Amino acid sequence: MVSIARDITEHKRAEETLRYQQRSLEHLAHHDALTGLPNRLYLIDKLNHALQNPDKQAASLAVLFLDLDHFKDINDSLGHSLGDEVLRAVSRRLSDCVRKADIIARLGGDEFTIVLQGVGSSVIAVEVAQKILLAFEQPIIIGERALTVGTSIGISVSPDDGLTTEELLRNADAAMYRAKRNGRNTFMHYTPDMTERALARLSLESDMRRALEREEFHVAYQPQVDMHSGALIGVEALLRWDHPEKGAISPKHFIPIAEENGQILALGKWVLQKVCAEQIRLADAGLAGIRFAVNVSGRQLLHEGFLEFIEGMIKTGTCRGEALELEITESVLLSEPELAAEAMQAIRKLGIAISVDDFGTGYSSLAYLKQYPLNRLKIDASFVRDIVIDPDDRAIAQTIIALGNALNLEVIAEGVETEEQRAILVNDGCSLGQGFLFSRPLAPAALLEYRRDVVKNA
Ligand SMILES: Nc1nc2c(ncn2[C@@H]2O[C@H](COP(=O)(O)O[C@H]3[C@@H](O)[C@H](n4cnc5c(=O)[nH]c(N)nc54)O[C@@H]3COP(=O)(O)O)[C@@H](O)[C@H]2O)c(=O)[nH]1
Numbered sequence: 208m209v210s211i212a213r214d215i216t217e218h219k220r221a222e223e224t225l226r227y228q229q230r231s232l233e234h235l236a237h238h239d240a241l242t243g244l245p246n247r248l249y250l251i252d253k254l255n256h257a258l259q260n261p262d263k264q265a266a267s268l269a270v271l272f273l274d275l276d277h278f279k280d281i282n283d284s285l286g287h288s289l290g291d292e293v294l295r296a297v298s299r300r301l302s303d304c305v306r307k308a309d310i311i312a313r314l315g316g317d318e319f320t321i322v323l324q325g326v327g328s329s330v331i332a333v334e335v336a337q338k339i340l341l342a343f344e345q346p347i348i349i350g351e352r353a354l355t356v357g358t359s360i361g362i363s364v365s366p367d368d369g370l371t372t373e374e375l376l377r378n379a380d381a382a383m384y385r386a387k388r389n390g391r392n393t394f395m396h397y398t399p400d401m402t403e404r405a406l407a408r409l410s411l412e413s414d415m416r417r418a419l420e421r422e423e424f425h426v427a428y429q430p431q432v433d434m435h436s437g438a439l440i441g442v443e444a445l446l447r448w449d450h451p452e453k454g455a456i457s458p459k460h461f462i463p464i465a466e467e468n469g470q471i472l473a474l475g476k477w478v479l480q481k482v483c484a485e486q487i488r489l490a491d492a493g494l495a496g497i498r499f500a501v502n503v504s505g506r507q508l509l510h511e512g513f514l515e516f517i518e519g520m521i522k523t524g525t526c527r528g529e530a531l532e533l534e535i536t537e538s539v540l541l542s543e544p545e546l547a548a549e550a551m552q553a554i555r556k557l558g559i560a561i562s563v564d565d566f567g568t569g570y571s572s573l574a575y576l577k578q579y580p581l582n583r584l585k586i587d588a589s590f591v592r593d594i595v596i597d598p599d600d601r602a603i604a605q606t607i608i609a610l611g612n613a614l615n616l617e618v619i620a621e622g623v624e625t626e627e628q629r630a631i632l633v634n635d636g637c638s639l640g641q642g643f644l645f646s647r648p649l650a651p652a653a654l655l656e657y658r659r660d661v662v663k664n665a
Pocket residue numbers: 429443444445446447457458459462475478502503504564565588621622623624641642643644648
């Protein structure tokens with residue numbers, strides 16, 4: 208009797224253990240291990256189920272697709288364990304913004320999706336999106352760091368924006384991309400033209416991946432001159448993509464996409480290698496003593512392998528640091544001031560000069576700029592365009608020139624197109640310029656010719 212009772216008890220216990228293990232496995236299969244939130248599988252199950260509900264009110268729902276802004280920069284610059292902490296904090300913050308009945312899922316990486324059940328109007332979805340953006344204004348505190356993380360949100364609502372799980376997720380994703388395009392840290396509601404754009408973007412992304420291997424990129428060099436004498440003092444290296452079917456694609460179009468999806472790291476390395484190699488070749492051909500300025504995106508600058516990469520090139524003699532200048536945009540200084548300052552100090556130690564591109568478009572103060580080891584400020588072309596007719600633009604350019612003088616920095620004006628603009632800039636104390644008045648960006652051979660002409664006409 209005792210032995211039978213013991214057998215039954217053990218059997219029950221084994222069954223319970225099995226049930227517990229099964230439940231754990233099921234939980235694991237449907238949840239994200241890092242945040243504990245439901246995962247993609249769970250979300251799709253629930254969405255399918257809700258959309259099949261014959262009750263129209265229950266089947267109406269809103270999908271919010273979120274992608275954190277610049278999260279890769281946090282991972283790249285501060286490490287993955289801190290990135291994990293941020294993701295956990297974000298998931299807690301999102302949970303505070305919705306009702307218990309709503310679903311928050313982590314789809315992977317820095318992508319989250321929220322499903323608002325029984326919500327067939329975009330009004331409530333917009334309210335939730337606004338609430339989330341407001342909640343994200345508060346910095347996330349991790350140890351001694353206070354990190355402000357933004358998010359871009361795309362919204363789709365059933366039945367108007369899709370009747371199936373796939374349609375709703377795809378359309379909310381397309382709207383999220385539009386939100387990124389519109390400056391990030393904002394939300395957008397899906398509209399049908401977004402699908403077309405999302406497809407075009409996908410095709411461009413995959414073409415870009417192949418373009419490096421297929422050698423479809425090259426670099427053009429735009430002269431920078433002394434506006435008094437016309438002497439060539441440097442060049443800005445500008446990336447060019449000759450697409451085999453679509454023709455020339457502007458960097459204005461593909462660089463922001465490469466920055467978003469991370470391809471800028473491979474592209475940026477290629478540009479640096481190419482420019483350094485061409486700089487050495489051109490110097491041997493008689494174009495010595497000028498600086499080659501290369502645009503560096505924030506993501507590149509803050510990437511952990513960036514400095515080692517340049518250092519490696521200098522050590523192997525494939526790059527002359529003293530002939531190189533890195534152009535970074537003012538927005539990098541404003542978004543990651545401390546990390547940017549650290550990276551810039553290390554760059555200057557390699558003998559490389561640093562300029563601030565598009566200067567005047569951010570909000571740099573004198574005190575702010577003093578912290579950075581800069582060589583040059585570039586007056587943004589938007590102030591030069593109307594400098595002849597707009598006193599405000601002229602006053603801004605004059606302020607930048609005065610700022611440069613106060614901080615002992617060179618100042619160069621971008622986008623100089625006319626003689627009148629040149630005369631005003633020179634009169635106001637800016638002696639360096641770049642723009643179509645002097646030359647369009649040139650192929651290396653044409654640059655050699657340009658220099659020969661300048662010397663001949665001097
Ligand atoms: N991270 C990287 N960014 C890059 C790289 N190569 C280019 N870029 C960035 O793409 C943006 C567009 O560049 P582009 O179409 O080449 O335009 C440059 C010039 O052609 C143009 N320019 C120059 N002079 C004039 C002018 O007189 N008028 C006029 N309308 N346009 C002119 O300006 C662009 C140079 O801008 P900037 O860099 O701000 O000095 C641009 O933001 C590039 O930075 C790359 O390799 N990496």
